[in-house]
Amino acid sequence: MPESLDFAIRTVDLKRSYAKVPGHGDVVWALAGVDLAVYPGEVFGVLGPNGAGKTTLIKILSTLLLPTAGRAEVAGYDVVREAFAVRRIINMVSGGEYSGYGILSVRENLWMFSQLYGLTYSEARRRIDRLLAVVDLTSEQHKKVNKLSTGMRQKMNFARGFINYPRVLFLDEPTLGLDVTVSRRLRAFVREWVAEDTTRTVLLTTHYMQEADELCDRVAIIDRGHVLVCDRPAALKEKYHAATLEDVFIGLVGRSLDSGPEEEGAAS
Amino acid sequence: MTDGSMPGVAAGRMTSPGRLAAWWRLIEPNLRAANARAYVRIVGANRELSWLVWDVFLPFLGTAAYVFIYRAINAPPAFTGFVILGGAMTGYWLNTLWSMASQFYWERHTGNLEMFFVAPVSVMSILLGMAVGGMFQTTIRSALTVVLGIVLFHVHFEVYSAAGLLLSFIVTMVALYGLGMMMSSLYLLYGREAWHMSNLLQEPIYLLSGFYFPVRALGPWLAALAGGIPLTFGLDAMRQFLFGPAAMGWLGPWWEVAILGGESAIFLWGARWALDYMARLARQEGRLTLRWQ
Numbered sequence: 293m294p295e296s297l298d299f300a301i302r303t304v305d306l307k308r309s310y311a312k313v314p315g316h317g318d319v320v321w322a323l324a325g326v327d328l329a330v331y332p333g334e335v336f337g338v339l340g341p342n343g344a345g346k347t348t349l350i351k352i353l354s355t356l357l358l359p360t361a362g363r364a365e366v367a368g369y370d371v372v373r374e375a376f377a378v379r380r381i382i383n384m385v386s387g388g389e390y391s392g393y394g395i396l397s398v399r400e401n402l403w404m405f406s407q408l409y410g411l412t413y414s415e416a417r418r419r420i421d422r423l424l425a426v427v428d429l430t431s432e433q434h435k436k437v438n439k440l441s442t443g444m445r446q447k448m449n450f451a452r453g454f455i456n457y458p459r460v461l462f463l464d465e466p467t468l469g470l471d472v473t474v475s476r477r478l479r480a481f482v483r484e485w486v487a488e489d490t491t492r493t494v495l496l497t498t499h500y501m502q503e504a505d506e507l508c509d510r511v512a513i514i515d516r517g518h519v520l521v522c523d524r525p526a527a528l529k530e531k532y533h534a535a536t537l538e539d540v541f542i543g544l545v546g547r548s549l550d551s552g553p554e555e556e557g558a559a560s
Numbered sequence: 561m562t563d564g565s566m567p568g569v570a571a572g573r574m575t576s577p578g579r580l581a582a583w584w585r586l587i588e589p590n591l592r593a594a595n596a597r598a599y600v601r602i603v604g605a606n607r608e609l610s611w612l613v614w615d616v617f618l619p620f621l622g623t624a625a626y627v628f629i630y631r632a633i634n635a636p637p638a639f640t641g642f643v644i645l646g647g648a649m650t651g652y653w654l655n656t657l658w659s660m661a662s663q664f665y666w667e668r669h670t671g672n673l674e675m676f677f678v679a680p681v682s683v684m685s686i687l688l689g690m691a692v693g694g695m696f697q698t699t700i701r702s703a704l705t706v707v708l709g710i711v712l713f714h715v716h717f718e719v720y721s722a723a724g725l726l727l728s729f730i731v732t733m734v735a736l737y738g739l740g741m742m743m744s745s746l747y748l749l750y751g752r753e754a755w756h757m758s759n760l761l762q763e764p765i766y767l768l769s770g771f772y773f774p775v776r777a778l779g780p781w782l783a784a785l786a787g788g789i790p791l792t793f794g795l796d797a798m799r800q801f802l803f804g805p806a807a808m809g810w811l812g813p814w815w816e817v818a819i820l821g822g823e824s825a826i827f828l829w830g831a832r833w834a835l836d837y838m839a840r841l842a843r844q845e846g847r848l849t850l851r852w853q
Contacts, residue, residue: 310846351846354678358843380680391671395604407596408679410589436607452675 299365300460300493301330301353306362307517308348322348324517325362330510332459333490335482337508337525338497339537345517346497347386350462353495354384366460382460385453387468390445394438398429398448401437402455409456416455423451426481428474443470450478454485463496467503479507501537513541520544590685597686601659601693606700615651616704623647623705626772627713638806641717642799644709646771648702649795652736653765655698657758660740661747663690665754668848677848683835687744691737717802724813725801731820732794738827739790745834749847765789770796774808783810790827793820 306326309319322345330336338346351357352364355375363370369377392401399420406416424430427447437445450466463482467475486492498504504511505525512522521528521544525537534540605611623643630639667673676686709715719725747754768786769775775783775796786792797816799807810816842848 356674356677356843356848357846358840376680379678382678384674384678386671386674389671389674391675393600393604393672395607396600400599400603404596404599405675405679407592408589408676408681410592410681 298331299329300332300334300367301328301336301495302363302365303328303349303353304363306349306352306364307360308345308352308357309360321517323352323359323362326514326517326519328512328519328522330493330495332493333486334509335486335494335496335507337504337511338495338514339499339501339504339511339541340497340514341499344514346514347464349514350384350464350495350497353460354382354462355379381458382462383453383456383458384462384464385450385466387446387465389449391449391452392437392445395436397434397436398440398444399424399433401448402452405452406455411456419455419457420451423454426454427451427478443474446470447474447478457492459491460493460495463494465498466496467498467500475503479503482507501541505537511537513537513544515545590681593679593681593685594689594692597689598693598696599689601690602696605693605697611701612704615701616708619650620647620705620708623650623709623772624712627709636806637716638803640709640713641715641803642774642807643772644706644713644715645799645802646795647709648705649791649798650766650771651698651701651705652695652733653769653771653791654762655694656736656740656743657762659694660687660690660737661743662754662758664744664748665750665752673848677839683839684741684832687741687831687835690744691741694740695733695737718804719802720804721801721813724817725798728794728797728801728813728817728820731817731824732790732798735790735820735824735827736794738824738831741831742827742834745831745838748835748838749842749845765791768792774799774810776808776810787819788823790820790823793817793823 303326306323306328307321308323309321312318312320324345326345326349328338338349340346348357352359353366353371355371355378358372365371366378367381369381371378393404396404402420402423403416406419411419420433421430424433427450429444429447429451432440432444437448440448446469453461453463453466467478470478482494482496486494496504496508508525510522510524511528513520513528521540523531528537528540529535532540532543534543623646626643626646627640630643664673667676676683706715747757750757766772768778768782769789769791770778770783770786771791775786775792778786783792793811793816796807796810797813797820800809800813800816811819839848
């Protein structure tokens, strides 16, 4: 049973290591003790360069990866012991992913994924219609996915992430490779979607600082598996006397976001 | 909206209808998931009819070669039927190897595997959908092979026991696709090795299962070893139900059906166990999400 319904997401000293070379003792720490508390109704951003540990965090929270140490809960459910309960209330979208079947149409793919969540035909149809309109794919709904452009396919996957109306949605670089207009439209929908029902929560990872600034209620900046700061974007800018979140990041770690650590999950 | 609670867990002392409803809430999404995954195979695959060339007409050439060999050596007419039946059943083995065992490799490659594991359904239901879809698709292929055999080579099937034939076919399918589900689970962590493994298993099984000759010809020890592959007993039993004594069967057909029943149970249990074990290992090692290997 949920232990702490006050939090949509909570992590306590969460750690995850990977073997540098499989079978050998050397490890890199992708997460080196992450403490986070995200509240229902929030759009929460996790910002950091490539290799900071953002995707590892999402994989653990979405039950795809086991933590090495520490604890993580989603809506009060432990992601290790109560993985099934977590799966009933989450979904995730990763930028640049190509899930789905090329031989099926856009609508059929969305229907197929809706069935993994047990949606009835009529409910699935209603949600698919809405989501197709959101991602502007209504006119392409009967096109086979292997005929779609990369951007269109990504938009389809964005829609897929909302198909079960998850209570907690993980968006891992969702606008990666999408053009400015489409990205703006999708961001607007994320805000609208959370505002529709305040029990919904979005955890977004991005290294687009402007996206985080525009979308997130609070952000955590992480680097080398550690949370450096966590606050509202405006508060962070004020605290560090910075014009942008990127400037906040540079002020904290001494390098720009694009430079990244020298090594994936560099805190070894 | 779902509240995230496990079905039936909070229900306390439930009445029978309550228990039934809780059970149905647990089963229904899995049935929907299986149906959706089968849809990809049944509807999607039939959309591109080029499969008729690759899966029916080209393999039929290989089958036809055996027919001509048997005719050249004046083998009994039943042998033509053996070969056509073997050719028809070949498709199921290929489907098991390439569309079941190796399938998770492709699913991971495209990112679908992550989606299946994040969803609140058993991955066994995905495997079930793949199996049902694969069976349906391959049955069309097999039926076309039999029809071609009847039309081109005038094969005459003399059914000795229709019930036995149907039962042996069904139990062979359950055992075979159970094996496919187990292999798929075992290959969960594999990358390209799954592909190589399937390649490795393809041709030897043609020989060992007696696709084109009575398995009795292999001798008792080799035939017993081959019995681990459901098609060996499946084909032998079906031939005996179709051709009677001319089938030169190995064990009695009903014995073979019983053994296949046992294999079905073992493979399905093995698939469940392997899936749980490998999924946990994959979550530990972070290998559900590695795509390019």
